Amino acid sequence: MAGILNLIRLIPIFYSLIVGTALQARFANKLLSKSIKDYPLDPNGKPKDRVISKMYTYGAVAYFSVLEYAKLFDRKVTNTEREITTIINAMIIGYDELIDHYETNDNDLSEMINNPDKYQAQNYLEQIIINLYKDILDKVPQDRQKDIREIFSQVNYIQVKSKLQRDPNTSLKKIEAITLTKGGSTVVLYLQLLNWIKDDKLFETFFDLGGWLQLNDDKSDYKKDLEQGVITLYTYPNNYENADQLNEKLQKHVFSKIMALQFPDKKKRHLLYVFFVIVTLHNAYVLASAQKSKAYKFLNQNGIMSSFITMLLSIKYCYKTIYNYNYNQSI
Numbered sequence: 001m002a003g004i005l006n007l008i009r010l011i012p013i014f015y016s017l018i019v020g021t022a023l024q025a026r027f028a029n030k031l032l033s034k035s036i037k038d039y040p041l042d043p044n045g046k047p048k049d050r051v052i053s054k055m056y057t058y059g060a061v062a063y064f065s066v067l068e069y070a071k072l073f074d075r076k077v078t079n080t081e082r083e084i085t086t087i088i089n090a091m092i093i094g095y096d097e098l099i100d101h102y103e104t105n106d107n108d109l110s111e112m113i114n115n116p117d118k119y120q121a122q123n124y125l126e127q128i129i130i131n132l133y134k135d136i137l138d139k140v141p142q143d144r145q146k147d148i149r150e151i152f153s154q155v156n157y158i159q160v161k162s163k164l165q166r167d168p169n170t171s172l173k174k175i176e177a178i179t180l181t182k183g184g185s186t187v188v189l190y191l192q193l194l195n196w197i198k199d200d201k202l203f204e205t206f207f208d209l210g211g212w213l214q215l216n217d218d219k220s221d222y223k224k225d226l227e228q229g230v231i232t233l234y235t236y237p238n239n240y241e242n243a244d245q246l247n248e249k250l251q252k253h254v255f256s257k258i259m260a261l262q263f264p265d266k267k268k269r270h271l272l273y274v275f276f277v278i279v280t281l282h283n284a285y286v287l288a289s290a291q292k293s294k295a296y297k298f299l300n301q302n303g304i305m306s307s308f309i310t311m312l313l314s315i316k317y318c319y320k321t322i323y324n325y326n327y328n329q330s331i
Helices: 002-035 048-072 079-101 106-114 124-139 142-166 172-178 182-194 200-213 222-227 243-260 266-289 294-301 303-323
Strands: none
Touching (some): 048 079, 048 124, 079 124, 106 124, 106 142, 124 142
């Protein structure tokens, strides 16, 4: 009976993300169209319409994500907040496409973030990102613009690091280590920009959960991991050769952070669960669409089913973590 009730709880979330995405694509299209002009096809031959369509779709998902968060906090979402979250998602899609199809580096994107008015776009994707970024700066209070630049610089670092994922010879574990926090960074960006989360510990954990979803498996002994202590997520070694050890340390860190938090407020637990489901769907999409890496060969051949299984396993783990853990226990 409990399992049936849990499935019923997921229905509105899945509806929002799947059916709602199609319904709200028109909203995203209307919002983003003013930032996207008639740029030529990119030099790699990828039609710009596909990139823009992807932005619209993800923008609609962002729209519904914000609605779900707002319900948990018993607050209404303003039109400005909806617009900001939609634009953020489009920008991050733009980053992905830019890193995927163009030779770029930290300095290029940092310059774009710090001086959007002076930066000369080198291609249509850069121009789209600049336009979207300016839209965000126009919509937020002046005293928050410095924070926004810092946030985007942080996300820029994550996205550029993820460029290593495109190496066709890299291992699956290496990819997991490099792409940690990618899904989490998107959602944290919404929360920090909108000032919805005040608890620093909870905020940091949101950032880490996207990575945890990509690391869990049936053989992990989390209680043993907790006894080993934690490391800081932001001290990535420059050398990724020892990917197994990095995975193990990151797993300890992320899970320990989750367990260290106290959740007397049930709404926060529900929020975490909604977040888990959203990021899991995002990660399932990433796994299914990875086409270049040999490490994802199996997923390429069986993309839909493998991603669905990944999604279900992740939801199972996050539910067990959030609802079945003794939150009065301290590490």
